[in-house]
Amino acid sequence: MLPCFVELPLPVEELEVEWKRNDSETLVHLWQDGKSRPESQNQRYHERAHFFTEEIAHGNFSLFLSNVTHEDAGVYKCAVYTNLDSDETLIEIKEIERLIVSGGHVISAYAGEDVTLNCSVDSHMPPENIEEVTWKKMDEDILVLLYQESEVLTDSSHERYRDRVEFFSAEERNKGNFSLRLKSVRTEDKGLYICLVFSGALSDNTIVEVLQLGKSMFFMDKMCKNVAELSALMSQKWIIRAKIMWDALLIGWEGQTLSPLSITVTLVNRRNL
Missing domain, CATH: 2.60.40.10 (Immunoglobulins)
Structure with missing residues (x-):
């Protein structure tokens, strides 16, 4: 909160309050014609700088600044204008500390x-x-x-x-x-x-x-000489992960004896999962 007060309340209808960065004249927020003017704010302060609207009539023109960053450090000027008078005050944000x-x-x-x-x-x-x-x-x-x-x-x-x-x-x-x-x-x-x-x-x-x-899966490649060896692996909860490949014509499946190079399968042991 950046504080800005007057001792005696001022007529709202003739009041203008202007918050600016003193180093760059960047407009932080504006109160004019009896209401807040967020459309006038610099884009950096859009939806981050707010008046305490209900307190304006009581002479409280303080500014609430949310989501402060290191770039927000600096001197801010609150300038208050009426038809008859004006005054201003300076507020400095020295250092922004944050840990996210x-x-x-x-x-x-x-x-x-x-x-x-x-x-x-x-x-x-x-x-x-x-x-x-x-x-x-x-x-x-x-x-x-x-x-x-x-x-x-x-x-x-x-x-x-x-x-x-x-x-x-x-x-x-x-x-x-x-x-x-x-x-x-x-x-x-x-x-x-x-x-x-x-x-x-x-x-x-x-x-x-x-x-x-x-528990992690265990992978292995195994050579099967015949269908009986393949069936034994499957009965022990070994799961075939790859297609069966062979390099010789298989004329009869049941009971056939195959050469050691004719079937190569990739297996996964999932008994512990």
Whole structure:
């Protein structure tokens, strides 16, 4: 809120209030002819700068500015005009502090796979201002990985995650990328993970859910000498993934003996899924 008041209420019908950037004369907002004039605003402030409409008649011409950015820092002038007089006041926004952490998503994975849990810090935040990044498994309150004072403290990780988690390179961290690489996913890794970021009095977080679907599939190529071998594999819950290929004419299927090179199949073992 940028404050601007008068001691005694002024007649609304002859009142004009003008908010401008003092450095560029950019029009931030205008009150004229008894109402707000958002169509006159500079596009940068459209739907971000608002009067407290019901307070205008009481002499309160303060401005509410939402979604501030670093570009909003500067000096603002509130100029009040009536038919008989005018006055103005200056308000300075010295520094814009913000911390925005994003990346929340859901991951589906099989056991044994490597996955990435996304966590991105707003790129406007200088790397040296990020004091701490903590990854935790929320449902068990387990510390997964810790970054503190520009150091990755791998020894602080819970034994379940030690040697299985890592951040990306220092170059990526300097860009605000604090995503976590989780290696060789296990069934017990399923659950909610939170990435907590701290910078001075500011903090923010994002949450990632890992949905572990089952044990990974095992692929193999196998040579079958005859139909009996093929039937045996299928009865053991081996699933054929590729077409059966042969290089000789097959005159009778049942009971025929084939050369070792005549059938090659790709199989998937799904007994543990």
